[in-house]
Amino acid sequence: MTGPRICIFGAGAVGSHVAARLLRAGIPGVAVVARGPHLAAMRERGLTFRSSREEFRVAVPVATDDPSILPPQDIVVVTLKAPALPPAAGALARLLAPDGVAVFLLNGIPWWWNYGLREGGGPLPLLDPDAALWRQVGPARALGGVVMSPNEIVEPGVVIHGAHSRFTIGEPDGGDSPRARGLVELFTAAGMPALLSTDIRTDIWLKLLVNAPGNPLAALTRLSAKDRAADPELAELGRRIAGEVADTARALGYDLTQHVDADDTMRWAATRSETRPSMLQDVLHGRATEIECLLGQVQAFARERSVPTPVIDIVLPILRGLDRSLRR
Incomplete structure (x- = not known):
């Protein structure tokens, strides 16, 4: 060989x-x-x-x-x-x-x-x-x-x-x-x-702008990206989560606005109407979810730097409860 x-x-x-x-x-x-x-x-x-x-x-x-x-x-x-x-x-x-x-x-x-x-x-x-x-x-x-x-x-x-x-x-x-x-x-x-x-952490944060709103909201609603984007309240919820991710990244020294506009990123994500995010796939198959790497650690970073994350603070406990039910 x-x-x-x-x-x-x-x-x-x-x-x-x-x-x-x-x-x-x-x-x-x-x-x-x-x-x-x-x-x-x-x-x-x-x-x-x-x-x-x-x-x-x-x-x-x-x-x-x-x-x-x-x-x-x-x-x-x-x-x-x-x-x-x-x-x-x-x-x-x-x-x-x-x-x-x-x-x-x-x-x-x-x-x-x-x-x-x-x-x-x-x-x-x-x-x-x-x-x-x-x-x-x-x-x-x-x-x-x-x-x-x-x-x-x-x-x-x-x-x-x-x-x-x-x-x-x-x-x-x-x-x-x-x-x-x-x-x-x-x-x-x-x-x-x-x-x-040569800056993999910034690349990770940039993907989180899509994953952190998209995966959890898909898991909770079981709606496609296109359907969530068509619902003004869900779309606004997604934008707020993305904004809190961007604020947390900035507090850690990663200014994502230099690379991408968060609203543009959300609009791009909404075009992926035929794909089911990985967290939704996990929920549908009764598997443990990726909630800690997507939102839990973001919240932990935010609290270390005194960054307010009011939407994540509400969504995260609900997702943790869902995850516990799946693990049982």
């Missing part, structure tokens, strides 16, 4: 998209970690990718629900959602080769956020409660990722892709490293347009 060993860890919607593209491009050494009926379907008949532009099926030669059987991996593309990460810390740590790298394609604030910041602070209790990720995986082996790519598993072994994709990858310290650049080149070569960021 030539080339690096690459593992897609957590082949849900985004992970299945990435796996399908890498396998179709003939990238050697790709393994997939998944579970349940989706894993069984991939083993039996491969992985099917559908979009408005194309449809194809690829064989998945190495697919398992037990990462311990895999050899050490040079690149681990982690597409688990934030609530599932801390329990997986040990498996991820064992899977990574000594000089391997894990790129975390996550929504919201990532567990490694404080790494490399002058003010330090260590792990974030809401996202890494026992510091398992910080201690076992280690933020020095992590790359940040921002995904603009709506995907959904519509049946076992089948992922649909709803629009154009963009993957942004960057070092937590803002450097231009060979490992980050190599991942950008790998994704782009496989048909997944990718950008190298």
Whole structure:
């Protein structure tokens, strides 16, 4: 085998998209970690990718629900959602080769956020409660990722892709490293347009302008982006949440108005009428949600800097209650 060993860890919607593209491009050494009926379907008949532009099926030669059987991996593309990460810390740590790298394609604030910041602070209790990720995986082996790519598993072994994709990858310290650049080149070569960021935290905040209003309100109302945008009260609620996210980011030194207008961002999000946000998918399937990385940590940052977040302060407890009911 030539080339690096690459593992897609957590082949849900985004992970299945990435796996399908890498396998179709003939990238050697790709393994997939998944579970349940989706894993069984991939083993039996491969992985099917559908979009408005194309449809194809690829064989998945190495697919398992037990990462311990895999050899050490040079690149681990982690597409688990934030609530599932801390329990997986040990498996991820064992899977990574000594000089391997894990790129975390996550929504919201990532567990490694404080790494490399002058003010330090260590792990974030809401996202890494026992510091398992910080201690076992280690933020020095992590790359940040921002995904603009709506995907959904519509049946076992089948992922649909709803629009154009963009993957942004960057070092937590803002450097231009060979490992980050190599991942950008790998994704782009496989048909997944990718950008190298030297300011990945700003990119994370910019996506939060869309995710922080869109995912929670979709989960609570079960309405599409188009339907929410057509409701003046829901649209205003979304704008207020986005405004509180922008205020919190500014207090931490990230002025998002230099990059994008929040109202324009909300209007852009409203055009994504055919996609179901990941939190809505989780609620419909009875899964735990990403509420802490999308709103909980934003509120925590805001309180540290005395930034008022009156709408988040109301919506967040309701979502936490919904999440508790799903976890039961």
